[in-house]
Amino acid sequence: MTLKVHNTLTRDKEEFIPLDPPKVGMYVCGITPYDETHLGHGRAYVTFDVIRRYLEYSGFEVTHVQNVTDIDDKIIKKSREFRVTSHELAEKYTQSYFEVMDKLNVKRATIYPKATEHIEEMVGWIDGLIKKGFAYQLEDGVYFEVDKFEDYGKLSGKRKEDQESGARVEVKSGKKSPLDFSLWKKAKEEEPSWPSPWGEGRPGWHIECSVMSTKYLGEQFDIHGGGLDLEFPHHENETAQTEAFTGKVPWVKYWIHNGFVNVNRQKMSKSLGNFFTLKDVFEQFDPMVVRLFLLSTHYRSPINYSDVELSAAKEAYGRIVKFIEDIDFRLKKTTERASEIELEDIEEELGHFPDKLKASMDDDFNTAGAVGAIFEAIKFCRKTLGDGDVERECLETMKKTIIEMCEVLGLKVASRESRVTSHEIEKLIKEREAARKNRDFKRADDIRKQLAGQMIELEDTPHGTKWKAQA
Ligand SMILES: [Zn+2]
Structure with missing residues (x-):
């Protein structure tokens, strides 16, 4: 089996062949640290963590770049409310992000570039886009001219004309099209700002991802990921400005988007009052239970968060942990002596379960199928344990098999006493x-x-x- 990946750009499941194997460059849109990390973040970053883990397990060498948007309107607004600098606010919530991601066993990215540390490069790109005729200056900043980029809409499949007619007419905006987006925003009074040929200001959001991804991964790379909500306009805009700037097509070989999180079958949003931060969730549920819950649905499908579903995940996780504990208990009692059931009796059958896990993961990272394979393996082991006296080597292999399968998915399953x-x-x-x-x-x-x-x-x-x- 070879790995197949659903590519948003082609809307097709394709064989995964990186540009320069075994190296894989993966860019994932990171957080804007102005508030606590929530369930939606949990879903996105667990998704790309498991993708990265599986690529590494399959022998690829992954460079994972994830940005931190440490300057933006929301950060400025909140830092004023809190009477701290935007830098202090961004630091606080970035640390908080790492805390909860560590608990979810999300591996740290290779590098976390910050927007504020790449302003000069962004200014260089914007200047280049103006010179190439893709951008223009207005009183309040610089804009990308969507009409100049012929392929606009190719990622999201949205037609430019439909988007333009649907867009709200902005009062006083001198923009040539409502879809034109900001590359540089001139600073209003007392806003944090950086110098540029177009006056003091700060970069727009989209440009940072183009600049920082290509800086660390090259002008073309393998995977660009993010939540489905980022597909349009964020990723469409990133694509337009990058391909316009570098002239290299396609910028990204595989686009991967994860689905939404619903709460009790409703969209999760602050205004609906059904908004969960991961810190809230962890007060009720072990982070590994949350991780298992997130992995139990295919990453592209919407996932429904409810107490019922989380309780089911808790029960399921408990079954894995209990199995490991039972094996540990038997290992304490079992000595090296002849037993009714020996490793060679079950080795072949037991080996099918990791193969099943791999087959699921090769099919567009089907974690739900992979989780299913773990439970089938446990069921098989339980049945074997019930059939008679099992030799020590056999118990050890069972334990190792289950733990290794869980590790592919980033699930930690050591016994409870050793975890807390x-x-x-x-x-x-x-x-x-x-x-x-x-x-x-x-x-x-x-x-x-x-x-x-x-x-x-x-x-x-x-x-x-x-x-x-x-x-
Ligand atoms: Zn981005």
């Missing part, structure tokens, strides 16, 4: 006791829920609080 240290649990129990003394029952309850999310159960006895790992 007892020291951390004791500390939280002491904090909960103090909260109860102070009649802060909300805090006390939050701690209980947090531990429950990590599958730790508390029992209050006359001699103090005891804890145990949930079955």
